Amino acid sequence: MSAAAANVDHAVTADNPVLAVRGATKRFGSVLALDDVSIEVRRGEIVGLLGDNGAGKSTLTKCISGVHQLDAGAIFLDGAPTQIRSPADARFAGIETVYQDLALFDNLTPGQNFFAGRELAGPQWLPRGLRFLQQRRMDAETRALLVNLKVTLPRLDAVVAMMSGGQRQAIAVARSTVFARKVVILDEPTAALGLRESRQVLNLVAALRDQGNAVILITHNMEHVVELADRAVVLRQGRRVGELVPTKDNKQELVSMIVGA
Amino acid sequence: MPETGNTGTTVGEAALPASRKSEAVPGLALGLMLLSAGPVVILVLLVAVLSFLSPYFLTGRNLSNILAQTAVISVVAMGQHLVILTRGIDLSVGSNLALASVVGALSFHAGAPAIVVIAVMVGCGAAVGAINGLFYVFGRLPHPFIITLATLSIAKGLALQLADGRAIPGMPDSIDALGRDAVWGLPGSIFVVAGVAAVLFVMAKTMVWGRWIYAVGGRPDAALRMGIPVSWVLVSVYVISGLCAGIGSVILAGRTDAGSPLFGNLLELDTIAAVIIGGASFLGGRGHLGHALIGAIMIGVIRNALNLLNVNVFFQLIVIGVVIVIAVESDVLRNYLEGRVRVMQAGRQS
Numbered sequence: 001m002s003a004a005a006a007n008v009d010h011a012v013t014a015d016n017p018v019l020a021v022r023g024a025t026k027r028f029g030s031v032l033a034l035d036d037v038s039i040e041v042r043r044g045e046i047v048g049l050l051g052d053n054g055a056g057k058s059t060l061t062k063c064i065s066g067v068h069q070l071d072a073g074a075i076f077l078d079g080a081p082t083q084i085r086s087p088a089d090a091r092f093a094g095i096e097t098v099y100q101d102l103a104l105f106d107n108l109t110p111g112q113n114f115f116a117g118r119e120l121a122g123p124q125w126l127p128r129g130l131r132f133l134q135q136r137r138m139d140a141e142t143r144a145l146l147v148n149l150k151v152t153l154p155r156l157d158a159v160v161a162m163m164s165g166g167q168r169q170a171i172a173v174a175r176s177t178v179f180a181r182k183v184v185i186l187d188e189p190t191a192a193l194g195l196r197e198s199r200q201v202l203n204l205v206a207a208l209r210d211q212g213n214a215v216i217l218i219t220h221n222m223e224h225v226v227e228l229a230d231r232a233v234v235l236r237q238g239r240r241v242g243e244l245v246p247t248k249d250n251k252q253e254l255v256s257m258i259v260g261a
Numbered sequence: 262m263p264e265t266g267n268t269g270t271t272v273g274e275a276a277l278p279a280s281r282k283s284e285a286v287p288g289l290a291l292g293l294m295l296l297s298a299g300p301v302v303i304l305v306l307l308v309a310v311l312s313f314l315s316p317y318f319l320t321g322r323n324l325s326n327i328l329a330q331t332a333v334i335s336v337v338a339m340g341q342h343l344v345i346l347t348r349g350i351d352l353s354v355g356s357n358l359a360l361a362s363v364v365g366a367l368s369f370h371a372g373a374p375a376i377v378v379i380a381v382m383v384g385c386g387a388a389v390g391a392i393n394g395l396f397y398v399f400g401r402l403p404h405p406f407i408i409t410l411a412t413l414s415i416a417k418g419l420a421l422q423l424a425d426g427r428a429i430p431g432m433p434d435s436i437d438a439l440g441r442d443a444v445w446g447l448p449g450s451i452f453v454v455a456g457v458a459a460v461l462f463v464m465a466k467t468m469v470w471g472r473w474i475y476a477v478g479g480r481p482d483a484a485l486r487m488g489i490p491v492s493w494v495l496v497s498v499y500v501i502s503g504l505c506a507g508i509g510s511v512i513l514a515g516r517t518d519a520g521s522p523l524f525g526n527l528l529e530l531d532t533i534a535a536v537i538i539g540g541a542s543f544l545g546g547r548g549h550l551g552h553a554l555i556g557a558i559m560i561g562v563i564r565n566a567l568n569l570l571n572v573n574v575f576f577q578l579i580v581i582g583v584v585i586v587i588a589v590e591s592d593v594l595r596n597y598l599e600g601r602v603r604v605m606q607a608g609r610q611s
Contacts, residue, residue: 105478110477117489131469132468
């Protein structure tokens with residue numbers, strides 16, 4: 001995998017934010033979904049993005065991952081202003097997103113899901129779609145990745161439709177680790193999971209950070225924020241209302257920021 | 262699923278009523294296996310029963326006849342199958358085939374050599390397919406049903422207009438050869454079917470493009486988010502469906518030594534039926550070329566058998582319809598069983 005190369009890349013600029021969003025504003029018709037929101041994330045850091053339903057968390061992350069475009073404001077990657085016009089742009093720039101709906105292909109196997117849209121194939125002189133799949137290489141990398149992340153799946157040749165919620169979630173998070181080079185955004189990765197499965201996913205999130213990625217974690221679970229996040233940024237009604245270093249003791253403070261009481 | 266990585270499934274089993282759970286999943290797995298093998302099993306059973314009912318059925322002459330009669334449906338169904346894989350539908354294939362045959366016959370009478378006539382027919386099919394795909398994708402139509410319905414009508418009208426409503430007899434001899442027996446008593450058209458199947462099989466199985474078709478059919482929105490060029494994948498399947506209609510046109514023109522605006526009547530329904538009967542999912546993302554071929558042959562066998570048994574033609578329609586219902590219901594059942602497997606695995610984990 002490209003982890004070694006990526007680590008060198010990470011080491012170059014350790015302290016500058018790898019991702020910075022400044023003055024993000026987004027309207028849907030008359031609704032102001034984001035109002036002058038700024039956020040920064042550094043390498044090897046997990047930032048919890050908190051807020052009640054409709055606070056603008058998903059809108060902000062969708063703007064970063066290219067699903068929506070900002071009406072005003074700018075996105076900087078490694079200090080350079082970057083236009084992200086499509087999800088493909090974002091992935092190309094090194095931003096991976098684990099969507100709340102997982103965006104898994106139920107009819108494909110875990111390995112095929114990992115490499116969807118970025119299949120290993122050759123020869124290089126052919127147009128991308130006409131290249132021949134290097135199936136064995138992809139299978140080997142899939143197995144190595146799963147061992148590395150300590151994810152166990154019942155079988156690798158079965159389609160994802162046959163797998164449980166936790167397994168699917170693990171596959172979606174693991175997929176982001178294959179190609180993440182800079183930023184990983186996770187939208188409620190543990191929302192629908194039991195305790196044991198949540199634990200597995202949280203370990204994966206920590207692994208993403210340890211690889212040197214900047215991680216944005218959206219969650220409603222305060223325990224997870226306290227455990228994993230280095231900082232917590234709170235949004236309310238499309239505005240950024242505060243930032244804290246979450247600890248066991250200021251959980252209550254975070255909650256009041258979220259609900260605005 | 263006993264082979265690999267059992268940790269995922271065995272943990273927590275003790276906490277559940279073990280007797281029920283541990284037996285239920287293999288049972289479900291067996292059911293799923295039977296369902297996915299279903300069309301082949303049914304075809305084999307059908308052939309077995311028919312060879313009892315009619316002594317003529319299992320003769321080489323008759324089997325070769327069945328293959329010749331299903332060659333057109335087979336080729337066009339393979340294109341239709343790719344379209345259905347992407348959750349689409351191509352209603353225009355029949356008219357497209359008719360138009361291609363008329364254009365081919367006219368170009369032959371205008372003095373074009375056989376190779377040009379073939380190129381014109383296949384090209385005409387691909388062009389209509391391209392129109393379908395481009396309008397569907399870049400015209401931002403909600404569903405391909407509408408545009409392919411429109412081209413069904415346009416191509417049909419154009420074919421009737423060009424041919425003045427009549428069949429145009431006469432085709433180059435090398436096209437006619439497709440309708441005659443080539444080798445080992447097999448019709449030449451079979452080799453065209455085999456060739457198309459081989460090329461499409463390689464493309465769908467081993468090329469990135471093929472993987473993208475399954476991804477787009479499995480989840481179009483996710484495919485977009487994963488950076489797959491969804492628009493072009495969609496256009497490509499309609500072009501190939503049209504191309505297959507063009508090739509089907511060459512086969513049919515060869516068999517009849519003519520081009521006709523009346524060719525391909527209801528071919529869209531036959532090909533859709535073949536894909537579904539063969540076991541591909543109408544919901545997209547599932548199935549392979551073998552399904553389209555088996556479905557096409559199954560339709561051919563049913564028609565042939567009912568003819569041999571002197572069952573009237575109206576009844577054939579009823580039988581095909583019933584088979585379609587059975588095929589679609591087994592697809593629904595398969596999805597349901599998969600859901601059950603997933604629920605059980607989730608139960609075992611927590």
